[in-house]
Amino acid sequence: MDVVSLKLDLIKWLSHLQDEAILKKIHSIKKANDQEIGLTSEQLEELDRRLDKYERGEMNFSTWENVKARVKSRAKNEN
Numbered sequence: 001m002d003v004v005s006l007k008l009d010l011i012k013w014l015s016h017l018q019d020e021a022i023l024k025k026i027h028s029i030k031k032a033n034d035q036e037i038g039l040t041s042e043q044l045e046e047l048d049r050r051l052d053k054y055e056r057g058e059m060n061f062s063t064w065e066n067v068k069a070r071v072k073s074r075a076k077n078e079n
Contacts (some may be wrong), residue, residue: 053059
């Protein structure tokens with residue numbers, strides 16, 4: 001099951017869940033996760049946008065060696 005399907009399945013399940021003890025446990029997990037990450041909602045939204053872009057194959061990546069070579073090249077050109 002992919003992440004989107006898993007989320008949708010959980011949303012459907014939660015919307016029908018009446019067990020307060022389970023809801024409180026899930027809420028505690030959410031609170032702990034929110035505190036652990038320490039990111040604003042805007043930062044989390046940006047991470048989600050970037051993850052979506054990555055999953056669609058729309059991101060370009062470079063090796064560390066290529067990055068170092070570009071930086072060195074730029075430094076030489078500035079001198």
